[in-house]
């Protein structure tokens with residue numbers, strides 16, 4: 001559970017991302033596929049050019065889901081339930097991939113926010129994204 005201060009840090013960073021979901025999301029995916037090539041196996045249908053339409057669309061969907069989570073930090077399980085069903089029961093994404101995505105998320109944030117991305121913000125985002133990943137992977141049984 002995030003503290004009030006952590007929630008404020010998460011919201012503050014989200015305000016800087018909101019409106020750029022497609023571009024930031026596509027960059028996040030490109031970082032993921034480049035730094036951890038094994039993750040691309042789940043996305044054989046996506047190209048790897050930054051302006052590729054399907055990459056931008058999936059990046060936008062991913063970040064919009066993160067935006068929903070930002071609005072529901074106290075009710076993540078309910079807010080992300082359909083997405084958890086999808087990842088666990090339909091896509092069967094190996095949970096080991098989630099920390100790799102979180103790692104790339106931090107770098108994506110740092111590269112855009114630079115000095116604005118304080119250590120406290122990073123710590124809050126790490127905790128928040130770890131909670132999101134826990135919810136998305138807990139239905140694997």
Ligand code: HEM
Nearest residue numbers: 039042043058061062065066091093097098101132133136
């Ligand atoms: C689909 C979010 C992590 C693989 C999706 C969708 C969303 C989403 C919103 C689209 C759902 C729909 O179209 O109804 C997230 C979030 C994540 C996460 C918020 C973590 C914070 C991952 C990871 C992988 C992954 C780590 C694998 C490396 C996929 C795949 C699809 C998908 C293969 C289907 C893509 C397609 O149909 O084109 N995810 N995801 N996801 N996700 Fe995730």
